[in-house]
Amino acid sequence: MSDKVYINEAFPCINMILTWPRRAFKMLIRRHRLLIFLICFSSFMMPIYLQELGWSHGNYEIVRLILSSAIIYQLVKMVWPSLIIHILAYWLVYRLIKTGSREFIAFSGLLYLAIAFGQGTAFTKYGLSLLTSNIALMSAVGLLWLRDFREKVGLKGKGPAWFLPFGLFAFAAPMAGPTPWAWIWESARANPLLALPAFTLDALAGFGAVAYCLFTPLALSSAARAGAIRPLTMRMTSMLGILYSTIIITFFIAGALVGSIPAGEFFKSLWNSVLHIPLLITCAYYFLIDVELYSQQKK
Numbered sequence: 001m002s003d004k005v006y007i008n009e010a011f012p013c014i015n016m017i018l019t020w021p022r023r024a025f026k027m028l029i030r031r032h033r034l035l036i037f038l039i040c041f042s043s044f045m046m047p048i049y050l051q052e053l054g055w056s057h058g059n060y061e062i063v064r065l066i067l068s069s070a071i072i073y074q075l076v077k078m079v080w081p082s083l084i085i086h087i088l089a090y091w092l093v094y095r096l097i098k099t100g101s102r103e104f105i106a107f108s109g110l111l112y113l114a115i116a117f118g119q120g121t122a123f124t125k126y127g128l129s130l131l132t133s134n135i136a137l138m139s140a141v142g143l144l145w146l147r148d149f150r151e152k153v154g155l156k157g158k159g160p161a162w163f164l165p166f167g168l169f170a171f172a173a174p175m176a177g178p179t180p181w182a183w184i185w186e187s188a189r190a191n192p193l194l195a196l197p198a199f200t201l202d203a204l205a206g207f208g209a210v211a212y213c214l215f216t217p218l219a220l221s222s223a224a225r226a227g228a229i230r231p232l233t234m235r236m237t238s239m240l241g242i243l244y245s246t247i248i249i250t251f252f253i254a255g256a257l258v259g260s261i262p263a264g265e266f267f268k269s270l271w272n273s274v275l276h277i278p279l280l281i282t283c284a285y286y287f288l289i290d291v292e293l294y295s296q297q298k299k
Helices: 012-043 060-068 071-078 080-099 103-119 132-151 161-172 181-190 192-205 212-225 231-258 263-288
Strands: 048-050 054-056 121-124 127-131
Touching: 012 231, 048 060, 060 121, 060 127, 071 080, 071 103, 071 121, 080 103, 080 161, 080 192, 080 212, 103 121, 103 132, 103 212, 127 132, 132 212, 132 231, 161 192, 161 212, 161 263, 212 231, 212 263, 231 263
Parallel strands: none
Antiparallel strands: 048 054, 048 127, 121 127
């Protein structure tokens, strides 16, 4: 009998480090994870359509220009459409969690389709501008949610309840919607209580209903808690959220480090990054977690 003691046996932590790449690769190739990642990542290479310039691959500034001028944001400026969507979302989430009613799955699918075209289309200085990668990927997500509603399938397991506050925070937190930041800031300095109506209005009629990054934490945490979507839908939605949140947070950190963010835009950029943290945490969890993955028929 050999008395040799291998270092990876003597020190389990080293063994864990040495085997991590193999375990990570196995995790990725299971349950469509690698395929979903490749589809989402490669779709970011799709060209952007600009009416005056034609098809081009664009750059970060053009993408930012399109996203900041998206036509769906008009619903926030009009207030009442966003108000209706918010109230309906809160009500359907409550029904989904309390009674298992699946109307929220159909609502989410339709809203994702609206966000796909509404957030990927803008009228900029280049004329009609289309962010084709967003339109394609978000449409795919919306169709997956609608398929799950139609076929009445979902997960055997249920997601943890503690993700719901993350979703509600991202959905309801003020961004700069119907209540401008300058007014909130001045009101809060004079009397903090005066800022409450502003925050309340954003919670009921802000950007949560018109932005993929703000709606997804609520949609994922609610649907997974009720076990109401398939693993493929959960992971496709999550992978897209991981990519978007990583890009937003990375650009803010890089801009802050090199000092490229204008002084007047720093707080807004910081808050925008904070709003993407629930998206990153929620999507990372639901993309990587191994819950009961076999679909089952819902009654």
